[in-house]
Amino acid sequence: MTKARAMRELLARKELVVSPNVYDGYSAMLVAKMGFKAAATGGSGFSNARLGQPDIGLLTMMENVDACRHIARSISIPLMADAETGYGNPVTVYHTVQYFEEAGVVGINIEDQLSPKRCGHMQGKELISAAEMAKKVEAAVKAKKDPDFIINARTDAIAVEGFDRVVERARLYLAAGADMVFPDAIESEEQIKRFVDAVRAPVSINIGFGIRSRPTTPLIPVKRLQAIGVARVTMARMLPSAALMGMHKALELMRDHVESGTVHDRPDLLYGMDEITALMGYDRIADLEAQFLPDDQLERKYGTGTVDYVVREKGR
Secondary structure, eight states, rough: OOOOHHHHHHHHHSSSSEEEEEEEEEHHHHHHHOOOOOOOOEHHHHHIIIIEEEEEEEESSHHHHHHHHHHHHOOOOOOEOTTOOOSSHHHHHHHHHHHHHOOOOEEEEEOOOOSOOOEEEEEEEOOOHHHHHHHHHHHHHHOOOOOOOOOEEEEEEGGTTTTHHHHHHHHHHTTTOOSEEEEEOOOOOOHHHHHHHHHSSSSSSEEHHHHGOOSOOOOOHHHHHHTTOEEEEEEHHHHHHHHHHHHHHHHHHHHHHHHHHHOOOEEEEEEEHHHHHHHHHHHHHHHHHHHHSSSHHHHHOOOOHHHHHHHSOOOO
């Protein structure tokens, strides 16, 4: 079964698909290890972590595709990607879809902001016309080679045109062939329910995680979102924010160590080396070496007796 088919089947179960947003190999492999059935990427995570820049449309299409390719290859669960505005007009969108599909993701979001776009939770957003966005969706549907590849049409209209226009736009995008719709920065549980009831199609929602994140869309229990009828939920800022907080605390202790000489033994703040090597699959390298390296190389690398160990433990 392809990953795209697996994602389709997850959505068809009518159980909410929880897709934490990832931004690098560590975060992606940890999401898979923790048992989540799907993952997502976001433009803000890549822009902030890879470029050290705010999410204001500076990330190029090929930078995004390249990052997604490495992440998709590293995990067995489906990965959906944020393709921003599609990086141009409908003709550009056509090529964008094919690049992302070839990178191994199972679907993309495209949004109706005017380029250069900005993070959906920032002020100052501008939109293209609904008709132009519908043409982008048509081009995206036409471009995909795998019928299971998912086109998720995002609209940022709620802050610009109001709730009624969000519904109108979503319906137009669905009529153009979108598989799922995503009203970003929707403002309340009541609005989410009204939107789901109005569009009668798979709906993706992005929520914050915790009070500190101050999200536009409030933190709503996942079971409540499922009861409302939401198909998929993402948490764009959760893992980047958690990583930043962890690094901040570790660096505070390191600074104190440098300044005062106090040694802080805080294993609760750090993944152990054994945990990192297990997460990243270093055992696979040992298995491959056992299968393919000549005996003299194994003994040169690891010492006398290595070959006997390999024969006994690895079944060579």
